[in-house]
Amino acid sequence: MSSIEKEILNEKYKEMRRIIDDRYVEFYTNPSIARMEPFKIADGLYYVGDKKVCIHLIDTGDGLIVIDSGYFGAAYLLVDSIWRAGFDPKNVRWIIHTHGHYDHFGASEEFRRMYGTKLAISKVDAERLREKPHRAHIDSKKFPFAKVPEFDYEIEDGEIFELGNVKIRCVLTPGHTQGVLTLFFDVTENGKTYLAGLFGGAGINALTLPFINHNEDPEDCPQQMLDSIRKIWDEPVVVHLGNHPGNNKTLEKREQQIKEGGNPFIDPASWQTFLGNLKKRVEMVIKDNEALKAEIAEMAKQR
Numbered sequence: 323m324s325s326i327e328k329e330i331l332n333e334k335y336k337e338m339r340r341i342i343d344d345r346y347v348e349f350y351t352n353p354s355i356a357r358m359e360p361f362k363i364a365d366g367l368y369y370v371g372d373k374k375v376c377i378h379l380i381d382t383g384d385g386l387i388v389i390d391s392g393y394f395g396a397a398y399l400l401v402d403s404i405w406r407a408g409f410d411p412k413n414v415r416w417i418i419h420t421h422g423h424y425d426h427f428g429a430s431e432e433f434r435r436m437y438g439t440k441l442a443i444s445k446v447d448a449e450r451l452r453e454k455p456h457r458a459h460i461d462s463k464k465f466p467f468a469k470v471p472e473f474d475y476e477i478e479d480g481e482i483f484e485l486g487n488v489k490i491r492c493v494l495t496p497g498h499t500q501g502v503l504t505l506f507f508d509v510t511e512n513g514k515t516y517l518a519g520l521f522g523g524a525g526i527n528a529l530t531l532p533f534i535n536h537n538e539d540p541e542d543c544p545q546q547m548l549d550s551i552r553k554i555w556d557e558p559v560v561v562h563l564g565n566h567p568g569n570n571k572t573l574e575k576r577e578q579q580i581k582e583g584g585n586p587f588i589d590p591a592s593w594q595t596f597l598g599n600l601k602k603r604v605e606m607v608i609k610d611n612e613a614l615k616a617e618i619a620e621m622a623k624q625r
Contacts, residue, residue, distance in 0.1 A: 326622040328535055334614075335532035342527070343461060349374060350464055353396040360407035361576060363587045364509035364561055366488075367518065369572065370403035372396065375425050376564045376572060378520070379407060380507070382486030385415035388433075389505065389520065390426040390565075394465045397429035412437045416485065418477075418492075420522030420565055421499040422447035424460045424468065431471040442483070444494060445476035447501025457499070457537050477503060495554060497547025497604075498523030500539060504554055509561055511585060519559035519593055524569055524600055529607045531614050544608045551597050551604075559593035569596060 323331075349356055356372040363369055363378075371377035371392060377400060380387040386409060392400055404411045417430050417439055433439035450457055455470050462468075477483060479494035491506040502523035509518045527533055529544040540546070564570035575586040 323535075324622060326625050327618050330618050330621055330625075331532050331535040335536045338527065338530070338532055339459075339461075343464065346374075349393075350395065353393065353399055356396075357399055358403070358576075360403040361579070362407075363563070364511040364516070364518070364585075367509050367561075368407045368409075369576070370400060370407055371567075371572075372399055372403075373567060373573060375566055376569075377403075378563055379404060379409065379414075380488055380490075381409070382488040384486030386413050387485055387488065387490070388414050388417045388439075389563075390420055391417050391429035391433065393425050394428035394460075394468045397432040400429050400433075414439045416475075416483075417441050418483065418490070418503075418505070419443040419447075419473075420505070420520065421502045422451045422458055422470070423499065423523075424458050424465070426565075427458075427471055428468070431469075434471065440474040441471055442475040442477055443473045444492070444501035444503050445478055446494065446496070447499055448473050448476045450500055454538060493554060495522060495547075495550035497543055497550050498525055498528045499537075500546075502550070504550075506557060506559070511561075511588060516560035516588060517558050518561040518563055519554070519557055520563040520565060521554070521569065521596070521600075522565060524565055524596075526600075526603050526607050529604060529611075531611050531618075544604050544611065547604050548601060551601050555594065555597060557593065558590075560590050561587055562589060562592035562596060 356374045358372050360368055360370045366381040368379040370379045375392045377392050378389040401411050419427050430441050451470050458470050460468050477492045481492050483490040493504045495502045495504040504522050505520045507518055508515050534543055562570045564572045567573050578586045
């Protein structure tokens with residue numbers, strides 16, 4: 323791709339980012355508008371996130387694991403949610419990050435400083451963020467003092483992350499970033515054991531050519547995500563956890579749980595329904611990228 327074509331893609335990236343960020347101005351100004359009451363999903367597994375990004379807490383019997391930490395400026399929401407869930411934030415021993423974007427590690431450095439929490443991410447994303455920190459998409463205008471945290475541990479594909487009585491299987495599923503981790507672990511509810519699964523990065527904006535160009539990612543990111551979907555398709559997930567609430571309909575399931583009781587998070591159909599819908603969206607991005615590539619080639623001729 324020529325330098326002129328890359329320049330056009332960079333312009334399109336800035337416009338996409340402006341549109342995305344404009345939707346979040348109210349939240350950035352006052353994160354408490356997204357506050358949620360924490361709740362139990364299964365034995366030892368709690369939702370402590372908000373309406374914008376999912377955060378999960380696991381009680382291992384030997385300290386707490388938190389999966390992702392949300393946006394910059396919203397650390398107080400996470401601290402509050404952990405307390406209200408019945409736990410002490412100082413007992414959060416690890417935060418495991420699904421991938422290296424700012425909306426998933428925003429509160430992490432605060433936890434390190436306040437509580438001595440250690441931070442983990444895939445080795446792939448750790449290396450790529452060290453090489454090019456801009457891949458985290460931190461907006462310096464909205465978050466002028468924010469930076470990528472220092473990670474204490476880098477997770478390999480297929481590694482079992484173990485603490486207390488919990489073993490989390492970490493599977494590399496690139497696409498959204500090159501180092502997305504999908505997490506699997508057992509949970510119990512009413513005396514039965516189920517597999518919980520969390521697909522670590524499902525956003526398709528990152529698969530578009532403007533984002534690929536900005537991130538200096540391989541152009542086949544969409545195909546990588548399709549390969550990742552195939553890689554985890556047959557996992558027998560019964561408790562499907564979201565990375566953002568829309569992934570597994572977190573908000574709707576919680577509302578149903580409050581109104582009707584029971585546990586709608588125990589849902590054997592949710593995993594493959596989500597992956598099937600995601601596959602269709604990725605296939606559409608591939609078509610859109612091809613059309614955009616042709617459009618940009620024509621635009622470049624006019625410059």
